[in-house]
Amino acid sequence: MSLPRRLEQVGIVVGSVLMLTLPFSVLWAVFLSGPGLVDNLLVYVPGLIVGVLVALRMLPVSYGQVWLFGIASWLATFSLWWVLGAADVAKNQPTLLGTWVLALLVGAVVAWAKPKLRWRGSEA
Numbered sequence: 639m640s641l642p643r644r645l646e647q648v649g650i651v652v653g654s655v656l657m658l659t660l661p662f663s664v665l666w667a668v669f670l671s672g673p674g675l676v677d678n679l680l681v682y683v684p685g686l687i688v689g690v691l692v693a694l695r696m697l698p699v700s701y702g703q704v705w706l707f708g709i710a711s712w713l714a715t716f717s718l719w720w721v722l723g724a725a726d727v728a729k730n731q732p733t734l735l736g737t738w739v740l741a742l743l744v745g746a747v748v749a750w751a752k753p754k755l756r757w758r759g760s761e762a
Contacts, residue, residue: 647693650701654689655682657708661742664715668734703749711745 662681691697692704718737724730 650693651686651689653701654692654704655685657705658685658688660708660712661715661738661745664712664738668731668738699749703752706752707745707749709745710748711741714741714744717741 659681662684666677666681688697688704692699692701715738718741719734722733722737724733724737
């Protein structure tokens, strides 16, 4: 395997770890106690697994879809929490977990749809 391809794979794994940390880091506020080893593993391991599978082309998703999923589900989580007014973590754990799962579904749908932004050009 060539060096550029290997470096691309490393970049995919690192980027996936960073992007999938966004939606899973939300669980830190709800369930995890602090920055311990087990807590860090629960946040980073899903991104590591997905990154390795995407880099080795063993998962039928693109790297862009991983990014879309991470950003969309993170934004959806905080938007749903804000709309529902679920700021108190101790009282609203079932609500927070339910909205997190719903936000993951929203992120999956957005990543599956793969929206593309097109800038409007001049008609001249």
